[in-house]
Amino acid sequence: MKTSMITALSGILAAACLSTSCNESDAAANSPKPTPENGAQFREGQGLTLTDEMKKSIGFKTAEVTEEEISSSITLDLTATTLHEARGPLTPLQATSIKPGMEITMTPDSGSPAMKGTVRQIEKIPFGAAGDLEAIVSFTDALAPGKSYQGAIHLPATGPVAAVPASALLTTAEGTFVYAKNESAYIRTPVKIGAVNGQHVEISDGLYSGDEIVSTPVMSLWMAELQVLRGGKACTCGH
Secondary structure, X not given: OHHHHHHHHHHHHHHHHHHHHHHHHHHHHOOOOOOOOXXXXXXXXXXXXXXXXXXXXXXXXXXXXEEEEOOEEEEXXXXXXXXXXXXXXXXXXXXXXXXXXXXXXXXXXXXOOOEEEEEEEEEEOXXXXXXXXXXXXXXXXXXXXXXXXXXXXXXXXXXEXXXXXXXXXXXXXXXXXXXXXXXXXXXXXXXXXXXXXXXXEEEEEOOOOOOEEEEEOHHHHHHHHHHHHHOOOOOOOOO
């Protein structure tokens, strides 16, 4: 009889212990990750918070999404086919932006003066797949037939658009992101980008003018987020 009672009591205690362990693990999974030595704390759905010490040490800065007029450029790889003509393939997106009559600037070699050309026409690449297009560019200066060149077509701004500093973009295997302010935290937010120049990038989707974002250093925040996430432990209770 004593043996049976001891066995039953042991079973009850073991079950209670297992249940408590799982509940604690589940609660921990829904709680903010503890602040590690790097000074960052992460909560799923809310984002990353940083201590003042960490912000100072990494040179943390923020900026607002602004309205900017952004002119962009398209770079083309060209091959001279005659003394005064060059051709280069276009992506479908480029083909929607480049029109006959547009000016193209080309620098033949380092230190050489720039050469000006004009897009004469857009046509299908001979023997190419369906939809393969190329630009035919005319030059007054002499080219070296068979030589490869690189040219740039500068596109004018089409009006004010939502824009962020180029330094605010984080590009990963999962896509393009910015860290946007979410109350006291900063949450990694997917965005779609448009025109790009040396200083600003158009945000076509994901942010609104006036939103606060981290301008620098976004890679440090990404590394801190990964460190906090990898430091967490999942429940091993099998559910």
